[in-house]
Amino acid sequence: MFTVLLPAPTISGIDVSSGPVGTAVEISGTHLDDVYAVAFNGTPASFTYDAVADTISATVPAGATTGAVSVTSAGGTDVGPTFTVTYAGPTISGVSPTSAKAGVSVTITGTDFTAITGVTIGGAAAVF
Secondary structure (H helix, E strand, O other), rough: OOOOOOOEEEEEEEOOOEEEOOEEEEEEEEOOOOOEEEEEEEEEOOEEOOOOOOOOEEEEEOOOOOOOEEEEEEEEEEEEEEEEEOOOOOOOEEEEOOOOOOOOOEEEEEOOOOOOOOOOOOOEEEOO
């Protein structure tokens, strides 16, 4: 009886080193054709393998934080360069009501509010 050992994948580089969630990152290296998992600092990412270019195109997933890009196949895991996840900041799409007296609750709608540490309205700090 004998055992066939598959070669481990290796990462030789990534085409961009920083960007927000949703950024497409091209991973180059060797033995990428058998990769079944790609992660950004441990957060699993969706990806496709391009057999012609012998590269992987992965999308930075929601929840990813700054850290190493890794690829895993039956042959093992390789940990590559660091990808820095940037934060574009919040986007406000609405405020209701648009005018009110002090003490009235105001609803602010939008996206990317998870890292908010303070809110000001008309220069005054608001409780949230």
